[in-house]
Amino acid sequence: MKTISVIRLFIIYMLAACTISCNSNVPSLEEPKDTAPHLNESDSLAMVNIYKKIGPWGYDWDLKDIQTWGGVDIALETSTNQYRIVGFNYYGSFSGEFPDDFRKLTELRVLGLGGGTLSGQIPSWIGELTNLIYLYIGFNQISGLIPPEIGKLTNLEQLTIGNNFVNGPLPEELGNLANLQKLVICDTKVSGSIPKSLAKLDKIKNIVFHNNQLSGEFPIEILKYGVYIGCWNNNITKLSFDAWKDEPRISPPDLQGNRLSGELPEWIFNTKNWHSLKFHVSKQQEGYGYTNYKED
Secondary structure, three states: OOOHHHHHHHHHHHOOOOOOOOOOOOOOOOOOOOOOOEEOHHHHHHHHHHHHHHOOOOOOOOOOOHHHOOOEEEEEEOOOOEEEEEEEEEEEEEOOEOOHHHHHOOOOOEEEEEEEOOEOEOOHHHHHOOOOOEEEEEOOOOEEEOOHHHHHOOOOOEEEEEOOEEEEOOOHHHHHOOOOOEEEEEOOEEEEOOOHHHHHOOOOOEEEOOOOEEEEEEOHHHOOOOOEEEOOOOEEEEEOHHHHOOOOOOOOOEOOOOOOEEOOOHHHHHOHHHHHHHHHHOOOOOOOEEOOOOOO
């Protein structure tokens, strides 16, 4: 199969954008069978079913010709001399419910579904797609809980769930995503506390939880120096003052638009963290805020 580095380049440059990419050297499914590699039959049927269930999207899709399949990325599996679908990343006009046929695309490295009225829940079988390194589900109408099985995606490097109606608590199993570098869950109805298990994410660089309904005390256990953690516009009520200590392992989170209150101890105003990052706790929700917050 193509080296994974090719797929990573695909992720870096395409992310959640509309992707129209197919290997121009791949033969049409209508060509006669010979020694030339062909698209895996199971992958082909699954992709056709997906198109029929949540499409159409884009333009000029011919279900008999994979060269027209916008958003699909393929790679050669040398052991079987077959092309496998390793990526589907499209921002379009999806409709219907999250199709089970995605679980049949067992070689997926990239799955991006953005735009439309896609409904239903994120299925528990998502944990079966263990080759995934990038998962994006955005700007649709997905509801229900984020399944704990998502924690089985231990090769995942980027996870984004945004602008959907997912609700309930963030699963503790997010802390099992050992290779995760970027975690974005924003503009949803998720609630409850932020899992302390996120402290196990040794490779994480960005955590973004903007515009949710998260509450309780922010867990300073997950703070790491140089890691940006943003939780704008939630209902967080407390941040330990220890988050402001000038220690190499700590970088205070961005908690603008929350429900922090009370009085700051005087020693905080003399820290380097306060002088560079005090805006992280500046404006709180109406009726909240530190009584002695100082701009200067």
